[in-house]
Amino acid sequence: MPQHSADATAETPIFRQIVDHLRDRVLNGELAAHAPLPSERSLAESFDVSRMTARRALEALDAEGLSYREDRKGRFVSPKRITYNISDMVSFAAKAQACGDTLDIELVSHGTIPADARLARALELPEATPLHRYTRLFRTDGHAAFLETEYVLASRFPDLLGHDLRQSSTRLLEQYYGISARTGDITIRMRAMQPGEASLLGLAPYHPGIALEQVIRDSDGCAFCFGSQIWRGELAEFSAQAIVGELG
Secondary structure, eight states: OOSSOOOTTSSSOHHHHHHHHHHHHHHTTSSOTTOBOOOHHHHHHHHTOOHHHHHHHHHHHHHTTSEEEETTTEEEEOOOOEEEETTSOSOHHHHHHHTTOOEEEEEEEEEEEEOOHHHHHHHTSOTTOEEEEEEEEEEETTEEEEEEEEEEETTTSTTGGGSOOSSOHHHHHHHHHOOOOOEEEEEEEEEEOOHHHHHHTTOOTTOEEEEEEEEEEOTTSOEEEEEEEEEETTTEEEEOOOOOOOOO
């Protein structure tokens, strides 16, 4: 027996009526963050609709950022989005830790590599220059949010990999090497997650994510760090302040 009724005569498509119903349950707190959502089958039975209609409703909820999928586990209610003000040159980790937010950093891998053409171009140095590379997984409230890989000049930070990298690298470089971030060149785009990235973030391979790349410069304008992040799309919310110059 259907538990809910959809109005087939209404102007609003049936799948949108289902989306509205689920959205209301999320927004009023009936479905809490990370709570499981109904499967296609149970949703179809509950509203007496086809599984295709139920699937469209769930996919629309994903598109709104109100739900997320975990590989082979199902769909869940998205937690509150993480706001990252990219105009602020303090790193996300530094700001979150300063505000007392729950942020866990897991060191996934680290090592020293020669700069390839892409990294050499980003950091404005010769190819094959030794770089320290470290990859970290960031969790908020125990939930994987984004994966980050950073590259820094090994000669400038020789013993960096011996430090505890489960903290803000911005603070670490400032505290032990006296190098502060002053400016950054930031690029944001959508891309498919590679299988290894998706696995660490609990998603299916090639799931769409939001990629952020930044070249960080010191007070002299010298690039000293290149960072690459891949975020779960339903968690990310980037903001910035625009400065409007005078028209010449």
